Amino acid sequence: MNFSSVMPGTLDLLVLKSLSLGREHGYGILLRIQRASQDVLQVEQGALYPALARLEAQGLISAEWGVSENNRRAKFYELTRDGKARLKSDTQDWRRFAGALEQVLNTPSLGALT
Amino acid sequence: MIMRLLQTLKRAWHRKRYERDLADELAFHLQCRVDALVRQGVAQAEALRRARLELGMVELHRDAVRAAHGLLWLDRWWGDLVRAARGLMASPVFVITSALVLGLAIGVNLILQGLWQNYLANPPATSVAGLLYDLELRGNQAQFVAPLTADEIQWLTRDLASANVSVIASRQSNQVLGLTPPRMTYGASVNAAYFPTLKHQILAGRSFVAADFASAAPVVVVGERLWNRLPPAERRLPGTLKLGGQTVQIIGVLTDGFAGLEPFPPQFFLTDRFESRLLQQQGNPIDSRFNTALLVPAGLSAETLRGRLLNWFQTLPRNAIADERVGDAHVLARRSQLSAAESRDADVMLAPLISLTLLLLIAACANVGNLMLARVSLRQQELAVRASLGASRWQLIRLLMLESLLLALLAGAFGMMLTSLALDPLHRYAMSMLVAMGIEPLPMHINWSLLPWMLLQALVACFGFGLLPALSLTSGDLAQAARRDGRLWQGRVPAARLRGWLMSTQVAISLVLLVLAAMIISLSHKSREIDIGYPTETLVDLRHPSPDAALRARLIALPGVRAVTSTANAPLYGVVPRQQVRVGDRSLALGTQTIAADYFQALSLPIVLGRNFTEAEASQQSPLAMISASTAAALWPGQSPLNQRITVIDTDADGLETAQSVTVIGVVPSVVSGLPLAGIDGTMLYRPGALGQPAMRDVLVRIDAGATDAMLNTLADACVAGPNPQICQPWRLSDMVSVYRLPLIVCSHLAAGLGFISLLISALGLFGVMRFQVRARWREFGIRIALGATPQTVLRQVLRQSLRQIRAGFVLGLVACLGVSLLLVKPIGWLQAFPLLAYVGVPTLLLLVALASAWWPARQAVRLSALEALRER
Numbered sequence: 001m002n003f004s005s006v007m008p009g010t011l012d013l014l015v016l017k018s019l020s021l022g023r024e025h026g027y028g029i030l031l032r033i034q035r036a037s038q039d040v041l042q043v044e045q046g047a048l049y050p051a052l053a054r055l056e057a058q059g060l061i062s063a064e065w066g067v068s069e070n071n072r073r074a075k076f077y078e079l080t081r082d083g084k085a086r087l088k089s090d091t092q093d094w095r096r097f098a099g100a101l102e103q104v105l106n107t108p109s110l111g112a113l114t
Numbered sequence: 115m116i117m118r119l120l121q122t123l124k125r126a127w128h129r130k131r132y133e134r135d136l137a138d139e140l141a142f143h144l145q146c147r148v149d150a151l152v153r154q155g156v157a158q159a160e161a162l163r164r165a166r167l168e169l170g171m172v173e174l175h176r177d178a179v180r181a182a183h184g185l186l187w188l189d190r191w192w193g194d195l196v197r198a199a200r201g202l203m204a205s206p207v208f209v210i211t212s213a214l215v216l217g218l219a220i221g222v223n224l225i226l227q228g229l230w231q232n233y234l235a236n237p238p239a240t241s242v243a244g245l246l247y248d249l250e251l252r253g254n255q256a257q258f259v260a261p262l263t264a265d266e267i268q269w270l271t272r273d274l275a276s277a278n279v280s281v282i283a284s285r286q287s288n289q290v291l292g293l294t295p296p297r298m299t300y301g302a303s304v305n306a307a308y309f310p311t312l313k314h315q316i317l318a319g320r321s322f323v324a325a326d327f328a329s330a331a332p333v334v335v336v337g338e339r340l341w342n343r344l345p346p347a348e349r350r351l352p353g354t355l356k357l358g359g360q361t362v363q364i365i366g367v368l369t370d371g372f373a374g375l376e377p378f379p380p381q382f383f384l385t386d387r388f389e390s391r392l393l394q395q396q397g398n399p400i401d402s403r404f405n406t407a408l409l410v411p412a413g414l415s416a417e418t419l420r421g422r423l424l425n426w427f428q429t430l431p432r433n434a435i436a437d438e439r440v441g442d443a444h445v446l447a448r449r450s451q452l453s454a455a456e457s458r459d460a461d462v463m464l465a466p467l468i469s470l471t472l473l474l475l476i477a478a479c480a481n482v483g484n485l486m487l488a489r490v491s492l493r494q495q496e497l498a499v500r501a502s503l504g505a506s507r508w509q510l511i512r513l514l515m516l517e518s519l520l521l522a523l524l525a526g527a528f529g530m531m532l533t534s535l536a537l538d539p540l541h542r543y544a545m546s547m548l549v550a551m552g553i554e555p556l557p558m559h560i561n562w563s564l565l566p567w568m569l570l571q572a573l574v575a576c577f578g579f580g581l582l583p584a585l586s587l588t589s590g591d592l593a594q595a596a597r598r599d600g601r602l603w604q605g606r607v608p609a610a611r612l613r614g615w616l617m618s619t620q621v622a623i624s625l626v627l628l629v630l631a632a633m634i635i636s637l638s639h640k641s642r643e644i645d646i647g648y649p650t651e652t653l654v655d656l657r658h659p660s661p662d663a664a665l666r667a668r669l670i671a672l673p674g675v676r677a678v679t680s681t682a683n684a685p686l687y688g689v690v691p692r693q694q695v696r697v698g699d700r701s702l703a704l705g706t707q708t709i710a711a712d713y714f715q716a717l718s719l720p721i722v723l724g725r726n727f728t729e730a731e732a733s734q735q736s737p738l739a740m741i742s743a744s745t746a747a748a749l750w751p752g753q754s755p756l757n758q759r760i761t762v763i764d765t766d767a768d769g770l771e772t773a774q775s776v777t778v779i780g781v782v783p784s785v786v787s788g789l790p791l792a793g794i795d796g797t798m799l800y801r802p803g804a805l806g807q808p809a810m811r812d813v814l815v816r817i818d819a820g821a822t823d824a825m826l827n828t829l830a831d832a833c834v835a836g837p838n839p840q841i842c843q844p845w846r847l848s849d850m851v852s853v854y855r856l857p858l859i860v861c862s863h864l865a866a867g868l869g870f871i872s873l874l875i876s877a878l879g880l881f882g883v884m885r886f887q888v889r890a891r892w893r894e895f896g897i898r899i900a901l902g903a904t905p906q907t908v909l910r911q912v913l914r915q916s917l918r919q920i921r922a923g924f925v926l927g928l929v930a931c932l933g934v935s936l937l938l939v940k941p942i943g944w945l946q947a948f949p950l951l952a953y954v955g956v957p958t959l960l961l962l963v964a965l966a967s968a969w970w971p972a973r974q975a976v977r978l979s980a981l982e983a984l985r986e987r
Contacts, residue, residue: 044170
């Protein structure tokens with residue numbers, strides 16, 4: 001199994017988390033995720049922009065045009081209040097799920113339970 | 115959801131900018147990646163190639179972003195809408211026919227809706243915060259009790275003041291206006307709370323103040339219309355006006371259209387106190403009763419108020435509510451300018467009309483649905499090609515439904531235009547009987563709140579005519595249709611059968627509407643044939659407030675006057691009062707009228723049996739009676755009624771009965787005494803009276819035949835010529851009959867209009883359907899003509915086919931008509947159940963229309979040469 005690309009359904013959470021660090025353009029979000037995961041997670045570049053559009057349509061992030069560090073016109077995204085709330089609840093859900101998965105994987109054998 | 119839709123629409127509106135931004139964003143991403151690779155030592159060209167490979171297909175990403183923003187969905191719908199519009203533009207005849215058929219039905223419905231809104235949907239405007247309630251009183255047997263008198267309203271006002279409840283009272287007060295010619299004019303008499311609590315605008319001067327009520331001052335507030343009718347020299351404030359024979363002072367002018375709590379805007383307002391004095395001077399009994407509304411502060415429930423009112427009624431003096439004891443008080447929230455009782459009447463009147471127009475809409479939908487089906491027979495290949503190219507059934511249904519929606523909206527717009535043009539003229543025409551009584555209804559303007567109603571109707575119509583054809587047409591094997599001459603629609607409901615159903619439905623509904631119209635028209639014609647029994651053309655009722663012997667002498671001296679008589683209530687002025695009588699051991703109610711000795715002579719009625727009252731008997735009100743021939747036949751069949759005795763039961767205000775035995779001395783022909791449309795009275799009892807007695811308030815004058823309106827003015831002049839000058843308004847009894855017949859005439863004209871529209875819808879629908887059906891078979895006709903069939907044979911076959919399609923509708927419609935006829939005959943006594951015009955004329959007419967609608971397209975088909983027809987695709 002290859003976990004280098006993000007798991008389905010987790011991209012939105014990763015985008016929200018990376019934007020919680022501050023406003024950023026699409027390419028910057030990509031880099032933030034890669035760096036934070038120490039290059040383990042590889043976000044498909046094509047999937048990023050529809051995810052941003054989806055989150056923007058849901059009102060979880062807002063977008064505005066600005067000037068990038070390399071002096072180019074870029075679209076910057078920012079977390080909204082709804083986005084912050086969503087990030088909090090999704091993070092809790094994810095932690096509960098990951099913890100449960102961890103517990104199952106740490107069980108020595110199913111026989112020991114019976 | 116709505117915000118997201120608005121965002122999507124905003125993006126669609128700024129589509130160019132959106133696309134540019136999307137391209138810029140992806141280009142920026144690409145450039146950032148290229149810069150990163152170059153920093154890693156990759157050559158510029160190689161870096162660009164790798165960045166592009168990593169990013170993947172840009173157009174796919176764009177599509178995914180557009181989809182996330184809802185733009186793809188919008189694009190799909192927009193594309194379908196454009197295709198639907200193009201599809202409709204390719205069939206202009208179909209579009210025009212369908213829009214006309216539906217638009218007529220929607221328009222008629224909107225007109226009625228407009229009338230309803232103008233009268234029943236505008237809540238009464240109050241200038242004080244609170245809820246407005248109507249007060250309705252019921253007796254111990256739950257019967258309606260007459261409303262309150264001015265005194266009772268004053269007591270009630272005092273009693274409810276502590277609860278901050280305002281008691282608003284008003285009543286219709288028709289008075290003769292001293293303009294030239296004198297005219298009975300519609301006004302209102304109001305109490306002190308009326309103007310302070312209701313929102314009104316004073317154009318000039320002032321409205322009433324407390325002092326006007328306290329002193330019963332002869333003051334009047336006039337409406338703008340009446341003000342404009344005054345001679346310019348008299349338009350000043352304070353000015354004077356002759357009203358009900360009195361000179362009154364005009365103190366203020368209200369802006370046009372203020373109706374207060376009346377159904378129509380009164381042309382003048384009087385204080386209740388002054389009106390009482392005026393009625394007293396006119397010799398009328400002062401028993402003015404007022405419609406009462408209560409303005410209740412928020413927080414006081416209707417139930418609490420009702421309880422308080424019932425307690426208050428218990429405290430009233432025994433004779434306060436003169437005729438009956440109040441057993442219950444209903445407190446009804448007032449939802450419009452009309453009172454609760456008036457609203458009920460209006461609902462009762464409008465409900466059947468709205469039902470009829472809904473029937474018309476159903477017929478129109480069936481018709482257009484049929485047109486849709488017929489039209490798609492010419493588009494089966496197009497649909498099949500779309501299906502072959504991958505269009506799903508849902509997409510095809512969506513396309514067809516969008517066409518239906520566009521068509522319905524077009525029809526709705528046409529209906530709206532029709533409403534804006536016809537609403538006011540139709541309202542004015544329908545209310546013309548009120549104008550004859552001095553009431554001027556408000557002009558009707560199209561209210562834009564009709565727009566949602568129109569859209570709703572269009573939407574309902576769209577599903578009504580579009581859904582069945584769309585489902586039916588896409589349920590079959592579309593691949594079959596791709597083959598030329600392949601048969602389409604082998605689904606669950608074959609199109610031909612569906613067409614038959616739709617055609618039958620609309621023909622049946624049209625037939626019901628037309629037969630109903632014909633019944634009402636024949637009713638109106640029948641009303642013309644009512645024989646009143648005396649010459650109404652030459653009889654004039656003076657409507658004088660206080661007639662006396664001097665007036666009679668002045669009138670009889672006028673050239674052209676043949677006779678003058680008096681009666682307690684002039685004939686043809688409403689329902690004849692009925693009195694309980696006992697004859698032997700039988701108890702029954704007879705119509706009664708008190709008349710002067712010369713009454714029958716003035717009406718040119720011969721004495722059939724016995725004799726008339728003498729002058730002495732009349733002035734002494736002797737215990738004698740005369741009866742009509744029908745009363746004699748009913749009470750003493752086969753016997754002489756002369757010298758028979760009838761015991762008349764009189765009931766006083768307290769419900770105490772007194773019996774008086776009267777002797778029958780004569781018999782006169784049976785005539786119409788009450789409402790003209792009620793026909794000849796079955797039972798009538800005449801009792802003697804004389805001019806000058808309190809009850810004898812109506813003066814009847816017989817004038818020469820052929821007398822002009824100038825004669826009526828002469829009679830009016832005679833009223834004001836004596837020592838007791840009083841304005842009177844002479845009315846020919848024939849005019850009275852016309853006024854009473856007017857509603858029926860208006861109804862018959864409206865019914866004829868509805869019937870005509872229904873016929874037009876049928877004709878247009880049948881024509882459209884036959885045209886498409888014939889078009890679809892041109893090739894077949896070409897082949898048959900090429901094989902030797904004559905055009906006449908083909909024509910006959912088409913006509914036979916069209917008749918087959920409407921046969922079931924005829925049978926259904928006629929069965930429904932029989933049901934409706936039998937339902938209506940009972941409540942409308944003299945309605946003919948099966949008039950020839952309705953049951954022979956209408957089906958014949960509809961048949962002719964159907965044949966003509968089919969004949970035209972069929973004729974076009976057979977005029978084609980065989981070669982042209984075979985070339986037809």
